[in-house]
Amino acid sequence: MAGQSNHELSLFSAEELEFIAEDEIIDIVPNLKMDPLCLVSGDFGPFTPQIVTQVPLWLAIALRRRGKCSIVPPQWMSVEKLTQVLEEERDSQEMSEHLPFHYVEISRLLFDHARDNIPDAYMLISPVKVRSLIEDIRDVRFHKVETDLEGFNGFTIAVKVISSMFLAVQWFVKVWNVAPM
Amino acid sequence: MxxxxxxxxxxxxxxxxxxxxxxxxxxxxxxxxxxxxxxxxxxxxxxxxxxxxxxxxxxxxxxxxxxxxxxxxxxxxxxxxxxxxxxxxxxxxxxxxxxxxxxxxxxxxxxxxxxxxxxxxxxxxxxxxxxxxxxxxxxxxxVLSKLPENYQSRERQSIISEEDDMRLDIFKFDLPELKSICNRVPEPRLDTFVLCRSKDYLTGIQLGDGPVDDRSKLFEMEAGVLYFICYKSIKPLVESGKIELL
Missing domain, CATH: 1.20.58.1030 (Methane Monooxygenase Hydroxylase; Chain G, domain 1)
Incomplete structure (x- = not known):
C-alpha cells in the first residue's frame, strides 16, 4: 500500500518548477513603446525604448520571442561570479547566498529563450562554460544535501537545507518517504 | 526605477x-x-x-x-x-x-x-x-455482497481486524504500512517528510511524540531557510500560515 502516501501528489514537476521560476523579476530593455500593463499578477511597465524596466520572466520571454526587448542577464549569471560561487561552495559546507532560489530554472529559461541576449562579457569563454558552471554548482550542492541527510536518523527529523536545492531535495524527500528507516 | x-x-x-x-x-x-x-x-x-x-x-x-x-x-x-x-x-x-x-x-x-x-x-x-x-x-x-457476512464491511478487512488494530496500539508499534493494510480506509500519512520555510524566526517546535518539557526535542527554525521535516510536527504552523511548504 505504498501508494497511499501519495508521493505523486506532493512533488513538483520540472514544468511546475519552471512555472514558479517564471514569476521571478528580471530587467529588460524594451525596444517598443507600450502603456503599462495592469495584470492580475501585478502592474508592469510603462515600456519605453532603451529604458530598463522590471518584469516577470515569463513576460520578458514573451516580449523577447516577438523581438520586442532584450533581456539583461542577471549579474550572478556571469562566468566570473559563477566561478567564485563554485569555489566558495567547494570550500565550505554552507551554500552560497549569491544565487537566487531558482537559479537552475532561471538559467535554463534564459538559455532556451534569450541565448543571443547574453553578451560576451557574461560569456567570456562560451555559453557552454556558464552552463557547465551551473551544473557543477548543482552537483556540489547535491552532494552537500546528501552528506547532510546521511546523518539523518529519522528521529532528529529536521535537517537544515539552505537555499535552492529544489529538485535534488525533492528527490531525497521522495526516496525517504518511499523507504523510511 | x-x-x-x-x-x-x-x-x-x-x-x-x-x-x-x-x-x-x-x-x-x-x-x-x-x-x-x-x-x-x-x-x-x-x-x-x-x-x-x-x-x-x-x-x-x-x-x-x-x-x-x-x-x-x-x-x-x-x-x-x-x-x-x-x-x-x-x-x-x-x-x-x-x-x-x-x-x-x-x-x-x-x-x-x-x-x-x-x-x-x-x-x-x-x-x-x-x-x-x-x-x-x-x-x-x-464484490462485497458476494462475500461471507463477516467480510462485507467496506471499512475493515473482516470483523476481527479492528481487534488486531487495537493490539498493535497496545504494543506501541508505529507501523503505518501495517496499519494501512489492516485498515481499508485510506488515510493520509502525516509522518511524511516535507520541505518547508518560515518567514520569521520560530522556536519551540516539538519534534516527535516525546513529552513537551523535553528541551532537547524542541527545534528552532531560522527565517528563510529550507528545512526537511516531518509534516506532523509543523502541522499547526502550516494551518496558521506561519510556515509555507515547498
Whole structure:
C-alpha cells in the first residue's frame, strides 16, 4: 500500500518548477513603446525604448520571442561570479547566498529563450562554460544535501537545507518517504 | 526605477519593497496556497475568500481582454493580458484539482473526520458525497455482497481486524504500512517528510511524540531557510500560515 502516501501528489514537476521560476523579476530593455500593463499578477511597465524596466520572466520571454526587448542577464549569471560561487561552495559546507532560489530554472529559461541576449562579457569563454558552471554548482550542492541527510536518523527529523536545492531535495524527500528507516 | 543603470548593484531596499508589494497580490497568495496544498499530505482548509477574490479578478480580466480585442487594441498587449490570465487560471485549476485528487483518495476518511470535512468547500462536499456514494454502491454490487457476512464491511478487512488494530496500539508499534493494510480506509500519512520555510524566526517546535518539557526535542527554525521535516510536527504552523511548504 505504498501508494497511499501519495508521493505523486506532493512533488513538483520540472514544468511546475519552471512555472514558479517564471514569476521571478528580471530587467529588460524594451525596444517598443507600450502603456503599462495592469495584470492580475501585478502592474508592469510603462515600456519605453532603451529604458530598463522590471518584469516577470515569463513576460520578458514573451516580449523577447516577438523581438520586442532584450533581456539583461542577471549579474550572478556571469562566468566570473559563477566561478567564485563554485569555489566558495567547494570550500565550505554552507551554500552560497549569491544565487537566487531558482537559479537552475532561471538559467535554463534564459538559455532556451534569450541565448543571443547574453553578451560576451557574461560569456567570456562560451555559453557552454556558464552552463557547465551551473551544473557543477548543482552537483556540489547535491552532494552537500546528501552528506547532510546521511546523518539523518529519522528521529532528529529536521535537517537544515539552505537555499535552492529544489529538485535534488525533492528527490531525497521522495526516496525517504518511499523507504523510511 | 527607469533611471537605474544596469551596472549598479541591485538596490536591495527598493527590490525588497517591490517584492513585498508583489507578495501581497492575490495571485501570490494563491500560489502559496497551491504550493502548500500540493506539498501537504492531508487536505488543507479551503481558501474560500481568496478563491472568491481570484475568481472575481479573473472574470474582470476576461471582460477586459474581450473588450480590448474588440476595440482593436494593440494585439501584443492583448496577448500579454491573455497570457497573464492563462497563468492565473492554471494556478486556480491546479489548486482545485489537487484538492479533488486528495478527496478521491481519502473520501471515506474525510467524511468520518469532522475537522477535515469542515475544510471542504460546499462544492467539494457535494462532490465527496456523490463520489463516495458511487464507490460504495460499486464495491457492494461488484464484490462485497458476494462475500461471507463477516467480510462485507467496506471499512475493515473482516470483523476481527479492528481487534488486531487495537493490539498493535497496545504494543506501541508505529507501523503505518501495517496499519494501512489492516485498515481499508485510506488515510493520509502525516509522518511524511516535507520541505518547508518560515518567514520569521520560530522556536519551540516539538519534534516527535516525546513529552513537551523535553528541551532537547524542541527545534528552532531560522527565517528563510529550507528545512526537511516531518509534516506532523509543523502541522499547526502550516494551518496558521506561519510556515509555507515547498
Amino acid at each position: 527607469a533611471s537605474r543603470s544596469v551596472e549598479t548593484e541591485p538596490s536591495t531596499q527598493a527590490e525588497d519593497d517591490y517584492n513585498a508589494m508583489l507578495s501581497t497580490t492575490d495571485v501570490e497568495l494563491l500560489k502559496r496556497a497551491w504550493r502548500n496544498e500540493k506539498a501537504a499530505p492531508e487536505i488543507l482548509p479551503f481558501q474560500s475568500d481568496l478563491i472568491a477574490r481570484v475568481r472575481e479578478q479573473i472574470e474582470l480580466m476576461e471582460e477586459t481582454v474581450e473588450e480590448k480585442s474588440t476595440l482593436g487594441t494593440d494585439p501584443l498587449s492583448v496577448s500579454l493580458y491573455q497570457m497573464d490570465l492563462d497563468r492565473t487560471l492554471f494556478l486556480l485549476r491546479s489548486y482545485l484539482r489537487i484538492r479533488i485528487l486528495k478527496i478521491e483518495k481519502y473520501m471515506f476518511h474525510i467524511q468520518k473526520t469532522d475537522e477535515l470535512w469542515n475544510r471542504l468547500s460546499k462544492d467539494e462536499k457535494f462532490f465527496t458525497e456523490r463520489c463516495s456514494d458511487d464507490l460504495k454502491k460499486h464495491l457492494e454490487e461488484s
